[in-house]
Amino acid sequence: MFITMALSSSAVIHNHMNINMKRFNMVRVHQELTLEIPKSKRPNRATHLAESICNVLHRSPSRSIDLLRYHEEKLSTPTMSPREDISQKWRQIHGCSNWENILDPLHPCLRREILKYGEFAQATYDAFDYDSLSQYCGSCRYNRNKLFQKLGLSRNGYAVTKYIYAMSHIDLPRWLERSLVADTWSRDSNWIGYVAVSDEQETRRIGRRDIAVAWRGTVAPCEWYEDFQRKLDPIGKKGAKVEHGFLSIYTSKSDTTRYNKSSASDQVMKEITKLVKFYEQKGEEVSVTITGHSLGGALALLNAYETAYKVPNNVPISVISFGAPRVGNITFKQELEEMGVKTLRVVVKQDWVHRMPGLVFNEAFKVFDEITSLEWVYTHVGAELKLDVGTSPYLKGGGMNLSGFHSLETYLHLVDGYLSSETPFRNEAKRDVALVNKYCDMLVDELRIPQCWYQLANKGLVCNDHGRWVKPKRDPDDIPSHHDDPLVPDETQTYMMTLVSS
Template sequence: MAISSLVIHNPIPVARLSGGTNRVGIIRSHRSVAFDVHPQSKPSNGMAASPLNHLHLHTEAPPRTDFVDSSTSHLCRYEEMLSVPPKSPREVIASKWHEIHGSTEWENLLDPLHPWLRREIIKYGEFAQAAYDAFDFDRFSEHCGSCKYNKCKFFDSLGLIHNGYEVTEYIHAMSHLHMPRWLERSHLVNTWSKDSNWIGFVAVSNNEETERIGRRDIVVTWRGTMAPSEWYDNLQRELEPFGHGEARVEHGFWSIYTSKSASTRYNKCSASEQAMREITRLVKQYQTRGEEVSLTITGHSLGGALALFNAYEAAQSIPGVHISVISFASPRVGNAAFRDELHHLGIKILRVVLKQDIVPKMPGFILNEGLERFEDITGPLEWVYTHAGKELKLDACASPYLKRGLNPMGFHSVETYMHLVDGFAKTGSGFRADAKRDITLVNKACDLLADELRIPPWWQQEANKGLVCNEYGRWVRPRRDPEDIPSPAKKH
């Protein structure tokens, strides 16, 4: 049924420090909101009209009250939030998933940010965070550099079973770049691998999630930089030829994606080959059943760079599958020719970036896409870095819960990104009063929350630094469950 206008008169109670209201901050007692759907209107680019693209929010007097009032104590707002369930509703988006994944280049969906798109971005952000939470970075561990959990219980171990996906394969990576010995992650002799690191995973939506989102979604998640060798590779900052044209990509990123060695245990095949083998298998499996399949690739920081390489390969190898990249804090990866090749292949790219985060400004802090304005004078600038795709730009100053000042690690955190996505409504507005994501998660691996909230910094840590008391009263390192110990790579 076509609806031309729907007006909601919504009395809302004033927020209190204690009580049951699910609103945050000082909120006026009445508002009127009108939603207008224009089914006959068309976008200016000539594309077919979409109800998602033409859902406009208008406000009548009195002024809007959707955002947190900056004059209210954020401690009071935080206390109110504690009485609200942290999960937002998950609507059925089956009829509109193409728009949410960029079929119209996210026109009219980013600013203001459509709530369906917001929740999907956070879902993939949780996958990116999971790649950090599951990584064993304890240099005293014999399994340092591996995933801490068996893939059969991966999401269950991380409390993400609600996302509706199942892990089908792990990806490991190495690099052929020479690294100084003092940068090695572990000096232990008997460690699981001296060459490889667990770098990500492939997952697929289960039947329930597939019905909600309207297709079988294959997700590839790439972890960001944690191992010393990856930090060293990130510092290479050299553009090298890519393919047969003028495209150039960053040398260190490409080395991590493509390196392999027959003498290694986990990288006889490169990260590229591991990912593509599993993607190809899953696409064939579900297309044979007659299902519509999408490929969504996500990653944070270095993971955002690897996601672009993965998307490029998949688009060339598996035509006809909708491929989108949703990355967080991704650096520049290549030059304008590489960006254009991604576009010509039909890959939809959404980069979520934070104004205060330095990583999306690198590499090419000086030699970047800003120089393209001088191309008439200089000619094609094939050695200049440039970003690809659409950008959703966040600002840490929009959140009343975050500290002000310089905090590079906090600004780069995935949890900070998800906090700000949850609170973002549109550019220049305040933080959403009805944001529901748990604010405490911001300080999980940094110190960015305001001190008044009394949330300990770096609170995610193992008790007694991982040591346990055995039956003899000795403090020892616990042994992993046999099913969680990395197993030899399969022979292919």
Template sequence: MDAISSTIHHHITAAAAHRPAANMFPKLLALQPLAIHDSHSKPKKSSRSAVESLSHLLHLRMETPEQKLIVQQSNWNLQFDHDEKHNTPAMSPREDVSDKWREIHGSQDWESLLNPLHPWLRREIVKYGEFAQATYDAFDFDSFSEYCGSCRYRENRLFEKLGISKHGYKVSKYIYAMSHMDVPQWLERSRIAETWSKDSNWMGFVASPLFMEKPRLSVGFLSIYTSKCEATRYNKSSASEQVMEEVKRLVEIYKGRGEEVSLTITGHSLGGALALLNAYEAANTIPNLPISVISFGAPRVGNIAFRDELHQIGVKTLRVVLKQDVVPRMPGIVFNESLQKFDDFIGTLEWVYTHVGAELRLDAGSSPYLKRGLNLLGFHMLETYLHVVDGFLSTSSTYRSNARRDVALVNKYCDMLVDELRIPPCWYQRENKGLVCNAHGRWVKPRRDPEDIPSPTRDQEVHVHGIEMRESCERFESLLSV
């Protein structure tokens, strides 16, 4: 335990989500071994049909926001007065977690913190989930935008725009990923010719905390991990290299100042699987760096050898899994093997992702705010996860009555909330898709604020700044506090 509270822990976190919600599923499935299943003579009936219905339903539901509601048979009664609830701050008071931070980040494999769930750990999990959610909420998936596939905001206003500056972090670098040749439909692409980038998508960010006794760093990413191409603007280095470069840079800075540094990587769905790859690489690249992974609804990743290696190098993994979510039951991407070679693996592998680290297993049925019934997409959404985590006390308790997180967030991209709450389904949308009526009476798309236009050069400048900072901790501090 770290008893000296004045020690500054620089905690690096990677918030990884793989796609904006509106398109993630078809492409997530494209990466699964399901396609190979199809060529097998004896596919496993049960898993195939589940997968097919998932694919089918998700695809349909993605494009057809459910208008008809599943009839509520529950005798759920409104548990609060609307106005009272609406006038309650959505944030809880924050405790100083510095004394317990190593344990909260997995030093003891979360053994004694999960059931009942320690309130400090709950808050940390929600925070990391909100970092992963940020990559969905800020992603520009307007195919008529010349910035399609980028982040809608520049680094220094991302958290503010998304209302998560409360966590006290600041983005230090954006990470970009390029299309993998095997999965050509992976990226979000603009329909128009001249775009900010033809090859890359925004993938996430590296961030570090401000004004806290125990500042931390965060890294987030979205998509495929190892591709690069000299001819591109954003992927002369791969996403993997970008993350590692930035993490190494920050670790060096903080270690050079005699401070403790740790890295937590977080991600949702495929992003959760990628977080594990990132952790593996970071552990092999940077010796003696405490690394933890907190994933949400991630599919299974890797084989037994990979599991053993992760364990050996000390990567701590906490998988948050919703009982109703089928994605964590699906085989995920396989590390170090090309997709073509997947055939060799299937059948011989026991999928073992669940054995890497700890699992926080939650039941959506514990929440009185959520509809019952089958909603495969809804039960996989990250906001649904965060809502259930927020109310979780222990496996033997009901949803906690003093949960503070805004329940309305659940319905951002789906239709999961009971009607009594009167929150429209899929409500997270831009007014007129960004069109505005100009002085001449014409509906036009305003030019993006130059500050928010992606630029590999500007990223480079930020980076160079960072390197200069190594020579001057004071100047670095001032950069962080801008």
């Protein structure tokens, strides 16, 4: 009944919603206040309240109608939640105590930061040019100054300073996106991520200058993990070994390419080192936070390992990864821990990728030390935040929707709805549910959100003045350039100042 009314009369919706919004806002305020400094794992009163509301949802004989009503009411509330000052507690949020006591229940400020970095990783998908008929297939569709603005992320408080490109000397199945066009921007390289730095306002809010690195992933194909024992390559000097495909992407370079005369590793380390030096010289506190989904999460860990080697000890380094596979053996894990790299792995119970490689032999074989210490046993690193598709009333839980369970947007939705391992989906979750279906089919049908909806009008063709449908030339601003930003040291400073104050 409500639905029919809602669709026929916006005035009715408005009144109805005002009432509901008031009720919800009261719940929200209460909830966030009491959750602000979680003192125990026992669900508190606000959680109980949220739980009871959710239970109404789950138990209602007309659950789908209720769900739809909740969803329609939310359509007129802003997705952005207020961002609190975390300058006094950023070290906890950044993992200095391995996120102990703030994961379950999840501290609201940590949830907000996980989502921030998750959206940095999501941007590497949303801006990627997958179009094999485009001359620029495999690049980013926008230049770094436009990236966040084009993706609706301009309020995130960061500025992109550098794009990273990668190639691989190993023929990795289904990795490289390549243009079918003869005169392509690059035959060998793909855009693989970027470096960004917090601006003045965000730096004040988060209590330090944060250098964020986001790595693009792909669906990590199982073929990569076959014969996993033979495919570990050494890294560092202490016997650490890592999956050879990830390492190849991270370190491959070739003089015959345009974009990988230096490797992704060289490019990102040059930028991180430059930025750390620049801000430390200004006397600022600096952190490095590296993020990525799937393969991107693996690259993030390699990047963190290298950063820990090459950047002074006092710079805190964290990794926040989503659905990332295992990367290396137990020595790799131990080295990371010794060097103080903090890793938060966000995983979805139903997703398979984070169980790879090492599906059989892995760190879980705690009773057999003689096995898990073997150099070919893949081992996860750091703390885990485990999400469950079944907790969200918006998601289809059944079946083997592998791409849906692995999709980063599914992860971000579940993070947004996560209160604790014992409570149902957070009623006050503000993130737009529709985003989940961008590249998959995970939302319940009642929501009427089309599957895989993230697409260009007419696949990018536009009708020109002569009435002909053509692929428009890319804005010259957005054509990738393989030249480094031509900066001499003195200019660098001015350039960075402009960047971070803009």
